[in-house]
Structures are given as structure tokens and as C-alpha cells.
Amino acid sequence: xxxxxxxxxxxxxxxxxxxxxxxxxxxxxxxxxxxxxxxxxxxxxxxxxxxxxxxxxxxxxxxxxxxxxxxxxxxxxxxxxxxxxxxxxxxxxxxxxxxxxxxxxxxxxxxxxxxxxxxxxxxxxxxxxxxxxxxxxxxxxxxxxxxxxxxxxxxxxxxxxxxxxxxxxxxxxxxxxxxxxxxxxxxxxxxxxxxxxxxxxxxxxxxxxxxxxxxxxxxxxxxxxxxxxxxxxxxxxxxxxxxxxxxxxxxxxxxxxxxxxxxxxxxxxxxxxxxxxxxxxxxxxxxxxxxxxxxxxxxxxxxxxxxxxxxxxxxxxxxxxxxxxxxxxxxxxxxxxxxxxx
Amino acid sequence: xxxxxxxxxxxxxxxxxxxxxxxxxxxxxxxxxxxxxxxxxxxxxxxxxxxxxxxxxxxxxxxxxxxxxxxxxxxxxxxxxxxxxxxxxxxxxxxxxxxxxxxxxxxxxxxxxxxxxxxxxxxxxxxxxxxxxxxxxxxxxxxxxxxxxxxxxxxxxxxxxxxxxxxxxxxxxxxxxxxxxxxx
Numbered sequence: 258x259x260x261x262x263x264x265x266x267x268x269x270x271x272x273x274x275x276x277x278x279x280x281x282x283x284x285x286x287x288x289x290x291x292x293x294x295x296x297x298x299x300x301x302x303x304x305x306x307x308x309x310x311x312x313x314x315x316x317x318x319x320x321x322x323x324x325x326x327x328x329x330x331x332x333x334x335x336x337x338x339x340x341x342x343x344x345x346x347x348x349x350x351x352x353x354x355x356x357x358x359x360x361x362x363x364x365x366x367x368x369x370x371x372x373x374x375x376x377x378x379x380x381x382x383x384x385x386x387x388x389x390x391x392x393x394x395x396x397x398x399x400x401x402x403x404x405x406x407x408x409x410x411x412x413x414x415x416x417x418x419x420x421x422x423x424x425x426x427x428x429x430x431x432x433x434x435x436x437x438x439x440x441x442x443x444x445x446x447x448x449x450x451x452x453x454x455x456x457x458x459x460x461x462x463x464x465x466x467x468x469x470x471x472x473x474x475x476x477x478x479x480x481x482x483x484x485x486x487x488x489x490x491x492x493x494x495x496x497x498x499x500x501x502x503x504x505x506x507x508x509x510x511x512x513x514x515x516x517x518x519x520x521x522x523x524x525x526x527x528x529x530x531x532x533x534x535x536x537x538x539x540x541x542x543x544x545x546x547x548x549x550x551x552x553x554x555x556x557x558x559x560x561x562x563x564x565x566x567x568x569x570x571x572x573x574x575x576x577x578x579x580x581x582x583x584x585x586x587x588x589x590x591x592x593x594x595x596x597x598x599x
Numbered sequence: 600x601x602x603x604x605x606x607x608x609x610x611x612x613x614x615x616x617x618x619x620x621x622x623x624x625x626x627x628x629x630x631x632x633x634x635x636x637x638x639x640x641x642x643x644x645x646x647x648x649x650x651x652x653x654x655x656x657x658x659x660x661x662x663x664x665x666x667x668x669x670x671x672x673x674x675x676x677x678x679x680x681x682x683x684x685x686x687x688x689x690x691x692x693x694x695x696x697x698x699x700x701x702x703x704x705x706x707x708x709x710x711x712x713x714x715x716x717x718x719x720x721x722x723x724x725x726x727x728x729x730x731x732x733x734x735x736x737x738x739x740x741x742x743x744x745x746x747x748x749x750x751x752x753x754x755x756x757x758x759x760x761x762x763x764x765x766x767x768x769x770x771x772x773x774x775x776x777x778x779x780x781x782x783x
Binding site: 390394398404405 | 645728
């Protein structure tokens with residue numbers, strides 16, 4: 258953020274930014290459920306939600322009312338305190354991760370608005386120079402939500418769900434780290450802003466052309482990180498009822514859901530900023546529109562994969578991550594290092 | 600101002616959480632407060648503008664404590680309190696107190712003798728990750744390589760311990776193969 262002449266970032270601006278992120282991502286998460294159901298229905302030759310409102314659009318509102326008014330049941334033998342805070346961990350860490358992600362462009366609130374007029378709202382709420390690692394670390398600690406939820410609820414399915422959480426974490430984490438190492442070596446920085454500037458020269462300079470292997474590895478690890486379908490071991494309903502979420506109802510269950518969708522959006526933003534040119538302008542198309550398009554594409558890709566692929570067993574995930582993806586990532590790093598040195 | 604408020608907030612929370620870790624008899628409370636305390640310690644690094652170390656603290660300990668949870672899951676019922684088998688409370692109290700005292704003395708000694716000085720002052724205009732890398736690959740190269748070697752040894756040992764029946768999967772219900780193995 259050094260070359261551009263930007264207005265000073267005030268704490269008021271950061272607070273406004275945080276509220277915007279919370280409001281919009283929560284709303285998008287709600288809308289995402291509708292889109293997911295519609296797209297899955299389309300791919301499976303069904304109609305999806307149709308009855309509430311035009312094209313079933315008001316289904317979101319109906320679901321929201323249901324979640325908010327449902328009774329909040331806490332099982333008798335559960336560890337009540339842990340049981341209650343577990344969903345908050347998932348939701349909170351998902352949003353904390355978004356603090357270091359560039360979401361939406363910079364803007365200044367117009368002067369005519371009372372109180373807040375003239376406040377500069379930055380693109381990143383917390384512009385730390387190790388953004389990528391921070392986001393991955395926060396998303397990783399988000400897995401404590403499912404883990405604690407499963408262990409606290411005194412339910413066999415919950416325990417299985419949290420055991421699978423630990424397995425999943427130990428499987429994909431190494432692949433995520435190693436896959437982004439090669440692009441980091443090329444860019445020479447851990448900041449997402451630097452990644453964006455590195456790819457400013459149009460489609461040809463996108464990192465996906467230089468690092469196709471890293472891109473695919475990161476996407477696969479991202480699917481595991483967000484519990485999307487080929488790797489949704491934690492709550493696969495055909496095997497473990499609902500895994501860690503078995504005993505949850507109402508808004509506590511809804512918080513798991515919001516957290517998962519916020520993580521999906523974070524992974525989509527990370528993939529598009531790190532490999533697909535970020536929020537740079539593309540010809541005559543504005544950058545903010547491009548990045549929304551890319552995020553939407555990755556969101557769609559996740560639904561597409563969910564409709565296309567069956568999910569795999571925990572041992573298959575471990576086999577995939579440690580015996581296939583990790584060696585690939587290591588070879589990729591080795592080749593990148595040799596090329597960078599030469 | 601904000602930094603002081605944040606520092607005291609983080610200190611109180613961290614000490615409180617680690618106290619829960621030590622004093623609680625519920626395995627779930629102990630593990631959770633340990634994880635939360637580890638995460639909050641990274642807050643101190645962020646306050647000191649050592650972003651990289653803070654993030655490393657976050658990533659490393661989140662993963663490490665997650666592995667501890669796995670053991671807790673295998674050995675304990677997480678929703679019940681644990682009955683500790685301490686035969687002599689006075690001895691435990693005495694030993695614990697002495698260890699704490701020794702630790703306090705060790706950490707206070709350099710403060711009182713005023714021997715703390717930055718041997719490697721931070722280089723200007725260099726990011727966090729670069730600064731850590733420069734120290735790690737010049738001054739601390741030998742400890743770094745030794746640590747790498749020790750990790751390699753641990754990894755090989757792990758593979759040897761776990762690798763006896765690696766050839767067949769336990770989940771694919773290969774009864775025939777397993778029974779053949781047993782009869783050998």
C-alpha cells in the first residue's frame with residue numbers, strides 16, 4: 258500500500274468495514290443455500306425450492322425464520338458450556354479470517370451522509386503483511402468448532418464426527434501449506450496485496466499458468482478445508498447421521514452453516530487472488546466486478562463438484578493427501594526452487 | 600493506549616485460561632482452554648508487530664493441540680470428570696511449587712542482572728518473514744539443521760512403528776488377508 262495515495266485508515270473506517278463484511282457475508286451465506294439447492298436440483302433434473310415466493314426465492318426467509326425460532330436443545334449429558342460455544346468458534350474464526358482478505362474495493366462514504374460522511378473504508382480490514390498465513394491459520398482453528406461440538410455432545414455420532422475432524426485436519430493441512438509455498442516463492446511475499454500486484458499484467462501474468470500444479474493442489478485442499486463434498490467426512494449424513502452437528506438445532510446449527518459458507522467464500526477469494534489475477538482490471542472490465550465473477554465461479558465449482566462426485570472415506574482422504582498430493586507438492590516446490598535459483 | 604488495553608486483556612485471558620488447563624478435572628475444559636490460551640499468545644506477537652511469529656504460533660499450536668485432542672478422545676470420556684490418582688497431595692503441592700519457583704528464578708535472573716540486550720537488532724526495511732529467515736540461516740543454522748535431523752529421526756521411527764501392516768487397508772474388510780497374516 259505504498260505507491261498509491263490513499264486516505265488515512267481510521268478506526269471508524271475499519272469498524273464500518275467489519276460490519277459490512279459481517280452483514281454481507283452472512284447474507285450471501287443465506288443466499289448461498291438457495292443457490293446451492295437450485296444448482297444441485299438443476300444438475301439432478303429436479304426443481305429445487307419452488308413454492309415459497311417466485312422461483313422459491315423467499316425460501317431463504319422461511320429457512321431463516323425456522324432457524325431463529327427453533328428451540329435451542331442442549332442434551333442432558335452434554336458438556337453444556339463447550340456445547341454452547343462450539344458453533345460460535347466456527348462462525349467467529351471464519352469471519353476473523355475474512356479480516357485479512359481483500360473483499361470489495363476501497364471507497365469513501367459520501368459527505369452528505371450525517372455522522373459517517375467522508376470516512377474512508379479500506380479494502381482490507383487488517384492489512385497485515387503475512388495475510389495468507391493468517392487466513393490459513395484462522396481457518397484451521399475454525400475446525401475446533403466441529404471438534405469441540407462432537408466431543409461435548411455425549412453422542413456416538415458426534416464423537417465419530419470429531420474424530421474425523423482431527424483426521425481431516427491432519428490430512429489436508431500439510432497439503433495446503435506446501436501447495437501455496439511455491440507461488441509464495443515466486444512472488445516473494447506473504448501479502449495478498451503483493452500477490453495481486455504481481456499478476457497485474459493481464460491474463461498472461463496469472464500465476465495459474467506458472468503454477469498449475471499448486472493451483473490444483475490448493476483447490477483440493479480448499480475443498481477439504483471447507484468440508485465440501487468429496488471430503489465432507491465430518492457430517493456425511495449417510496454414514497454418521499450428521500456427525501458433529503447431530504445434536505444441534507436452531508441458530509447454533511445455523512452458525513455452523515454460516516461459518517462453512519463464509520469459509521467457502523474465503524477459499525474462493527484466496528484462490529482467485531493468488532492464482533487468477535485477483536482484483537486487477539481486465540481490459541475494460543472493472544476489477545471489483547472481475548473478482549466477484551471469479552468468486553462466483555469458485556462457488557459454483559464447489560456446487561458442481563458436489564453434484565458430480567461421490568464422497569470418499571477418511572482413509573482414502575488420508576491416502577490421497579499424504580501419498581499423492583504431498584509428494585506432488587514437494588516436487589513442485591523443488592522444481593520451482595530450481596527455476597527461481599537459475 | 601489500545602496496545603496497553605490489548606496487552607492486559609490478553610495477559611489476563613491467557614493466564615486465566617492456562618489456570619483452567621491446570622486446575623480443571625474435565626478433559627474437555629482443560630484441552631479447550633489450552634488451545635484458546637495458545638491462540639491468545641499469538642496476540643502478544645501481533646502486539647509486538649512480529650506478525651510472522653504470531654501466525655506461526657497460531658498454525659503450529661492449533662495443529663499440535665488438535666493432535667492432543669485425538670489422544671484425549673481415545674483415552675477419556677470427554678463429558679465426565681477425571682478422578683486423578685494422587686496418593687500424596689502434599690508431595691505434589693511441594694514439587695509443583697518448587698518447579699514453579701525454579702522457573703521464576705531462571706526467567707528473572709537476566710532481568711535483574713540487566714543482561715538483556717538485542718544481539719541481532721532488527722534490520723530496517725525488511726519484512727517479518729525475511730528477518731526471521733536471516734537469523735535462522737546465519738546465527739542459528741546449526742540448531743536449525745539439528746532440529747531438522749531430529750524431526751527426520753522421529754518421522755522414520757513413526758513409520759517403522761506404524762508400518763508393519765501398512766500394505767493392506769483396515770477399512771476395506773480384507774478378512775482373508777488379515778487371517779492369513781494371523782496364522783503365519
